[in-house]
Amino acid sequence: MDIGYLDIVVAPWRSLRNRCVRCENFNYLSNKFDFRSRLLIVMLLFFLLAPILLFAQSIKPENPIQFKIKNAGITVDGTISDWEIMVDFDSKKLDQSSIRGKANPESIQTGIKLRDKHLHGREYFHIQKFPFISLESKSFQSKGKNTFVGIFELQIRDVKREVEIPFTLSQTGKQQKFKGEFVIDRLDFGLGERSLVLSDEVRVIIEF
Amino acid sequence: MKIKKWLSKLPLWLYACLVLPILAFGLSKQGTPYFSVLDIPRIWTDEAMKDWELPNSNPAFSAKPVSEEFYYNLPERVIYKTYPVYHPDHEPEGYWEWLHEQEAEVVFDESKLVTEEDWIKAGELLFDYPIDTLGAVINTQHVRNPDFYSSIGMPLTPEGIMPFAQWVVAGKGKVYLGNLSCAMCHTRVMEDDSLLKGAQGNWPGDKAFAFALESDGVSERGVQGITNILFGSPFVEGDPHGKLLASGRESILEAFKAVPEGAFGRQGTSILYPPQAPNLIGVKDRKYLDHGGLGQHRNLEDMMRYIAMNQALDFLNFYGEYNSLGLTKERLNNGEAIIFPGTHDRHSDAQLYAIAKYVYALTPPENPNKPSILSERGKIIFAEQGCVTCHTPPLFTNNKLTPADGFEVPEEHYDKYDIFDISVGTDPGYTMHTRRGTGYYKVPSLLGVWYRGPFLHDASLAKLEDLFDPARLRDDYVPTGFKPHDVKTKAVKGHEFGMELNEGDREALVAYLLTL
Numbered sequence: 190m191d192i193g194y195l196d197i198v199v200a201p202w203r204s205l206r207n208r209c210v211r212c213e214n215f216n217y218l219s220n221k222f223d224f225r226s227r228l229l230i231v232m233l234l235f236f237l238l239a240p241i242l243l244f245a246q247s248i249k250p251e252n253p254i255q256f257k258i259k260n261a262g263i264t265v266d267g268t269i270s271d272w273e274i275m276v277d278f279d280s281k282k283l284d285q286s287s288i289r290g291k292a293n294p295e296s297i298q299t300g301i302k303l304r305d306k307h308l309h310g311r312e313y314f315h316i317q318k319f320p321f322i323s324l325e326s327k328s329f330q331s332k333g334k335n336t337f338v339g340i341f342e343l344q345i346r347d348v349k350r351e352v353e354i355p356f357t358l359s360q361t362g363k364q365q366k367f368k369g370e371f372v373i374d375r376l377d378f379g380l381g382e383r384s385l386v387l388s389d390e391v392r393v394i395i396e397f
Numbered sequence: 398m399k400i401k402k403w404l405s406k407l408p409l410w411l412y413a414c415l416v417l418p419i420l421a422f423g424l425s426k427q428g429t430p431y432f433s434v435l436d437i438p439r440i441w442t443d444e445a446m447k448d449w450e451l452p453n454s455n456p457a458f459s460a461k462p463v464s465e466e467f468y469y470n471l472p473e474r475v476i477y478k479t480y481p482v483y484h485p486d487h488e489p490e491g492y493w494e495w496l497h498e499q500e501a502e503v504v505f506d507e508s509k510l511v512t513e514e515d516w517i518k519a520g521e522l523l524f525d526y527p528i529d530t531l532g533a534v535i536n537t538q539h540v541r542n543p544d545f546y547s548s549i550g551m552p553l554t555p556e557g558i559m560p561f562a563q564w565v566v567a568g569k570g571k572v573y574l575g576n577l578s579c580a581m582c583h584t585r586v587m588e589d590d591s592l593l594k595g596a597q598g599n600w601p602g603d604k605a606f607a608f609a610l611e612s613d614g615v616s617e618r619g620v621q622g623i624t625n626i627l628f629g630s631p632f633v634e635g636d637p638h639g640k641l642l643a644s645g646r647e648s649i650l651e652a653f654k655a656v657p658e659g660a661f662g663r664q665g666t667s668i669l670y671p672p673q674a675p676n677l678i679g680v681k682d683r684k685y686l687d688h689g690g691l692g693q694h695r696n697l698e699d700m701m702r703y704i705a706m707n708q709a710l711d712f713l714n715f716y717g718e719y720n721s722l723g724l725t726k727e728r729l730n731n732g733e734a735i736i737f738p739g740t741h742d743r744h745s746d747a748q749l750y751a752i753a754k755y756v757y758a759l760t761p762p763e764n765p766n767k768p769s770i771l772s773e774r775g776k777i778i779f780a781e782q783g784c785v786t787c788h789t790p791p792l793f794t795n796n797k798l799t800p801a802d803g804f805e806v807p808e809e810h811y812d813k814y815d816i817f818d819i820s821v822g823t824d825p826g827y828t829m830h831t832r833r834g835t836g837y838y839k840v841p842s843l844l845g846v847w848y849r850g851p852f853l854h855d856a857s858l859a860k861l862e863d864l865f866d867p868a869r870l871r872d873d874y875v876p877t878g879f880k881p882h883d884v885k886t887k888a889v890k891g892h893e894f895g896m897e898l899n900e901g902d903r904e905a906l907v908a909y910l911l912t913l
Contacts, residue, residue: 261780261790301783303819303894310818311811386785 249273250397254292258375259388269322271296274397278365280337280358283329288339288367290324290395313380319346327351335359339369345378354395368396437746440701441468449702450691451814453716454804454829454836458632460714462706467713467730471743476505476526479563479575485543487557501568507747513754520755523748524583524594527575528708530565533738534576534602535609542612549604552586552658560584560592561600577709577738579752582661582674587848595677595759597849603656603668610650617646624649626712628667629721633830637669648882655882659849660856664721665711665833670826671879673856679844681757684796684815688854689828690839693814700756701749709739716832761845766911775909778902782895787817793843793913801825804836823891824855847911851878857889861910865895865903 253268272292279286294314297305309316327340335358343352356369374389375381383389443465452459462468480496483489505523510516539545540562546553553559561584565575585596610620621642628638641652652668662668672688680700686692692703712722713729720729722737734741744752766772779785789795797817800806802825806816817840828834838854852858858869859877868874869889876889895906 260783261785263777263780265783299783301894303821304783304786307786307817307819312816312818384789385791386780386789 247273247275248397252396253296255394255396257392257394258390261386265299267297267299269294269297276365276367276397278329278358278367280331280335280360283331283337286326286329288324288326288341292322292324293320294322295320312382315346343373343378345380348378350377356395366397368394370394437750438698438701439746440698440749441465441705445698445702449693449699450706451685451689451693451835451837453832454801454834455632455634456807458630458716458719460711460716460832463710463713463729468705468710468743471741473745474526474528474742474748475503476523476748477565477567478502478504479526479565481556481558481560482540482562482564482574484546484551484553484557484559485541487553496564496566496572497570499566499569499572501566501571505748505751507745507751510747510751516751516754517758518755520751520753520758521594523744523752524579524755525563527563527565527578527581528742528744529577529738530567530573530575531736531738532574532576532609533709534581534606535562535574537572537574539605539609539612540574545605545608545612549601549608550658551601551605552599554586554592555590560586561598561602579677579704579708579756582663583677585848591762593762593848595680595756596845597659597676598661598674599658600661600674601656601658602661603653603671604658607650607653610653620646620649624668626721627664628662628669628831629719630716630830630832632717632719633834635830637826637830638667641669644883651882655880657851657856657859657879659851660879663707664709665714665831667827667831669881670824670830670855672827673851673854676842676845676849677756678759678761679792679842680759682792682796683794683839683842685798685839687833688838689831689833689835690798690814690837691833691835697750697753697757700753701746704749704752704756705744708744709737710743711832712737712740714832721832762848764847764912766847766908768912769908771905772908772912774902775905775907778895778898778906779909782898782906784894787821787840788843794840797840798835798837799840800837801828803829806836821892823853824857824889827855843910843913846913853878853889853892855879857887861907862903863889864892865898865906867896870896 250272253270254272256267256269257264258267259265269292272290274288274290277285277287295309295316297308297314299305299308308314311318314322323344325342327342329337329339332338332355336355337358338353338355341352341354342349350373352371352373354369354371356367359366370392372390372392375391376383376389380391381387446462446465450460450462478499478501480499483492505519507519510519535545540559545551546559551559561581563575563578565573567573580594580598581600582598582602583595584598584600585593586599587593610623615623625638625642628641630636631639641649653662656662656668656671660671660673662671666672675686675688680686680694684694686694686700686703692706693699694703713724713735714720715726715729722735722740724735729735787795787797787799795815795817797815799817800820802820802822804820804825806818810816811818816837821838823838828836828838841854846852846861850859850861852861852864856879857876858864863869863877869876870893872888873886874888875886880887895903898906
């Protein structure tokens with residue numbers, strides 16, 4: 190039997206069936222479904238995945254993640270510049286919306302290179318063991334026009350905690366701009382130790 | 398049952414009266430231990446000595462101290478009354494003869510020590526007490542020679558006293574020059590001629606030793622021998638001290654002379670990487686002792702251990718199979734005394750306890766540098782520049798150990814010690830190439846920098862301002878403090894903070910540091 194284009198899409202295993210013993214299982218399955226059924230499955234899969242494929246695009250925002258922390262009474266401004274985010278957000282379908290982000294703590298900058306290097310170390314981000322910080326939405330709530338609160342799971346090092354992030358959305362056509370701000374306790378995530386001069390609270394500002 | 402019934406009938410106020418004496422004694426401010434006998438800790442136990450010190454940067458050669466049995470078999474030191482050493486031109490008339498007329502007077506008697514103050518006072522006496530009368534560094538001939546003082550620029554008090562050594566009278570006519578007291582390295586003659594005990598001392602010890610070796614006409618072999626005993630560490634990479642020995646008598650003497658006041662090549666360290674004499678004022682709050690953090694300091698017992706070890710008992714340590722006195726383990730343990738400064742006797746635990754109490758009680762003098770508008774600006778710069786991360790108030794140290802360049806922190810150290818896992822890039826020589834080297838430097842406290850100097854662990858910078866001078870990073874820089882004997886210029890690398898500050902900010906930062 191010839192292998193047509195649709196077959197490659199609908200039953201790619203068929204083209205491989207003679208190359209692999211395990212393909213016998215697939216052959217069995219493929220024989221179970223007729224062409225219409227297979228087409229239906231493909232359509233279903235397409236509609237399920239389409240929103241993600243079309244809308245949940247991974248973007249590398251221009252603005253770095255900003256954070257502020259008080260050290261000896263002085264506010265230290267820091268950034269994490271290497272990060273990306275996947276957004277599928279519809280203010281009318283909050284329960285189907287999602288925001289996921291990933292940041293590379295190696296790109297942290299606080300204005301003092303040696304301090305940055307220290308933050309890479311095991312006392313703080315321990316980048317050799319934990320190369321990413323991740324953020325994943327769990328749910329959203331509307332708090333008024335273009336104002337929302339999201340519950341996110343934030344993972345820093347090996348600690349996962351839920352954080353509540355209030356954020357705003359400004360939409361121009363298809364372009365969405367988000368801005369959120371939240372506070373974490375660095376000790377909750379094993380970042381450093383209790384200090385007489387360094388505040389436990391870190392204010393994080395995310396804009397994309 | 399009858400008694401119980403009878404007791405239950407007694408009024409409550411009577412029970413309260415029974416408690417009153419306890420309350421009264423408990424609230425007494427005399428510090429008298431009414432209900433407990435002072436428990437002097439036994440500090441040199443095999444168990445405690447096992448992991449009190451950090452391993453050497455090359456762990457196969459970590460120090461192995463003498464056993465508990467060996468230690469407690471050493472005779473306890475008898476502490477005699479001591480007398481000041483004058484510059485010969487300032488000695489009161491007839492003083493020398495008068496000294497020889499004195500009888501020995503034993504001045505430490507623990508049975509008479511009751512209050513905390515008693516122990517501290519006795520501790521001061523022991524702090525000043527030389528443990529050596531064999532001439533470990535200098536002897537009678539040297540200090541009776543006026544050239545000794547002029548040739549090495551010996552600091553003196555206004556009375557002409559050289560406060561780094563004492564006369565020990567061990568009997569009528571038995572007047573010995575005493576070396577190796579704590580005070581020798583930790584006493585400073587201040588700019589206003591006052592004496593500050595416990596501070597980073599300004600005893601020019603290595604210059605004095607060079608004078609002694611030269612004036613005594615010690616042979617090349619003799620100079621090599623004693624230098625090896627002090628600093629030999631053939632197990633370290635490149636064996637720099639072996640090379641120093643091979644460079645010959647004159648070169649070795651120049652190396653001794655190159656060590657400035659405020660640094661001292663004590664045993665196990667180096668004159669190639671001499672350690673700054675540590676400031677003991679505030680040492681109670683520090684977690685590690687020695688620039689490399691060799692001794693853990695978790696409690697008073699650790700301080701006592703450190704004193705015992707550092708008053709020359711580390712000459713008996715084995716580093717692998719190496720011992721700098723040339724001892725074998727058989728010779729060490731054959732029961733015969735090892736007659737070398739500090740190795741044939743020991744302080745009693747009570748004596749160590751008293752010294753530790755005194756050291757803990759040291760307080761800084763009043764700082765003449767009062768806060769000003771300039772220093773307040775410096776305070777902000779101090780925070781902005783991130784200095785607070787390591788030099789964290791109120792101790793102005795985070796009490797951690799930083800690995801030196803070239804040292805990889807072993808995984809197990811993270812749980813055992815306080816590691817600040819970043820090198821500030823200062824000279825790794827001391828901690829990588831000496832018997833006392835651990836691979837780390839401890840983060841120093843900045844308290845009292847106004848009465849201290851030279852700065853950095855190797856005393857390479859004379860003034861605080863030099864630390865912020867970008868020129869120090871260049872190879873054509875002439876170090877203002879310690880400069881190795883065999884170079885004309887040398888970059889003083891590392892700790893490159895505040896280098897980009899403008900002159901005004903730098904001035905403000907220094908003004909702030911001087912108020913600490």
